[in-house]
Amino acid sequence: MIENIVLSMKDDMVNTLMEMIPIVAISPESGGKGELDRANFLEKKLREIGPDEIIRVDARDDRGIIRPNILARIYGENREKTIWIVAHMDTVPEGDRSLWEGDPFKPYIKDGKIYGRGSEDNGQSLVGALYAFKAVKISGIRPRNSIGLIFASDEEMGSRWGLEYVVRNYKFGDGDEFLVPDSGNEDGTEVEISEKGILWFSITVNGRQGHGSRPDLSLNAHRIANEIAVEIDKELHVKYDARDDIFIPPYSTFEPTKREANVQNINTIPGKERFYFDCRILPQYSIDSVIEDVKNICARVERNTGATIDFSIVQRADSAGTTDRNSEIVQKLLRILREKRGIEPKLVGIGGGTCAAILRRRGFPAVVWSTLDPVEHSPNEYCKIDNLVKDAVVFALLYVT
Ligand SMILES: [Zn+2]
Known part of the structure; x- marks a missing residue:
């Protein structure tokens, strides 16, 4: 009625x-x-x-x-x-x-x-x-x-x-x-x-620019950036692997997305590299914990390579x-x-x-x-x-x- x-x-x-x-x-x-x-x-x-x-x-x-x-x-x-x-x-x-x-x-x-x-x-x-x-x-x-x-x-x-x-x-x-x-x-x-919670962050790798033939005198920021991106990608997916079928897709996502332009020519070893991740995180996880893990990876690679690595949050919205x-x-x-x-x-x-x-x-x-x-x-x-x-x-x- x-x-x-x-x-x-x-x-x-x-x-x-x-x-x-x-x-x-x-x-x-x-x-x-x-x-x-x-x-x-x-x-x-x-x-x-x-x-x-x-x-x-x-x-x-x-x-x-x-x-x-x-x-x-x-x-x-x-x-x-x-x-x-x-x-x-x-x-x-x-x-x-x-x-x-x-x-x-x-x-x-x-x-x-x-x-x-x-x-x-x-x-x-x-x-x-x-x-x-x-x-x-x-x-x-x-x-x-x-x-x-x-x-x-x-x-x-x-x-x-x-x-x-x-x-x-x-x-x-x-x-x-x-x-x-x-x-x-x-x-x-x-x-x-x-x-889901949203986290966007950037990572900037500062190495040392040099001639393509002299990696011995340079510190290749591109290679180090790749290393960090792969580490983050692997580690976060393994640690935050819960599934919840109400979501599409039913898991947390950690995607390397934008990468800023570096050098203009092929025979220069880049001294600076900046890239970004877009993460969509299931509600049961704390964004603080994800951030801490990313920072730890950066610190580890920093120690191993001698590059300076900066982590910066672009956007954060907790679930x-x-x-x-x-x-x-x-x-x-x-x-x-x-x-x-x-x-x-x-x-x-x-x-x-x-x-x-x-x-x-x-x-x-x-x-x-x-x-x-x-x-x-x-x-x-x-x-x-x-x-x-x-x-x-x-x-x-x-x-x-
Ligand atoms: Zn509306």
Whole structure:
């Protein structure tokens, strides 16, 4: 019955998304004016629904610009626990306008798709969640747990003034659980519960340049760099060899990638060499331990060769761990997808990068799921109306069952 309420609101969902897209919400860091106008538009929609609580957790960023965050709740029989759906209001800029068939901020419908910047990322889920929330209110069902919506700012630029700010300034219940519908696949079968840690580092070998015929007078940085790269490659793969089948690939990866240009000619022995590794590390391993191993290899080769070797971190993002597959939100979502969508969902881990990590890091179960085509951030971004409505049904069921 809640399904029918959601389905009956299809036109309202489409209209709300079409109304929202022209209210541009690009981050000031990307040259926009922020999310405030869009937030006020959404708060008005929320007030019309009339939930038990609407709270603003607005931040003021470095530039003094207000970065709004809206939280809304409908109380359940148990008010201690809330099932939250988190969506972000901000969008990336439109990019090269000549690649768009229409105006990115004047949405239009073609072949069952709404075109416009932010239509999919994250407009589809945001509007879907809003109407799932509204459907619960209209149904008069008092859900077992409280249900909540979070409309956050600043996701595209790292969430500092968005979800990160919210978790520091709003007290969630210990048992709260979260759905972040901001990533997914075309048929909605992927349920993401974990991200690998990311480590990018560079190694610079300083030897001594010389003539190709006189290695006796030189210290060949190229050869030493090769030696280190092979050592790292071998040692890390052996030591960090765990497998976890939710990931693709199901193991940690340590890939030598970029290598900077060295000498111009063949008959010069290079005196300096810099290369990089891109590592994606399973959540059970500590990145500190990987770093220590790499540093030890560098020290060993340094001692053996007399070269000076510098290690430097380019990027590091520790994994936030894996959401328990037996947590209520994961199990409930899997069941709804099986029963109502007739699909066989699979738990997945990814290479990194969603704001669910902010929640997992604080110990909250957080699952990332939605049904979408991979058009986020591209020209002619669209949202399939079918996905908008069908996902809204799943959100509503997640709220009330
Ligand atoms: Zn997004």
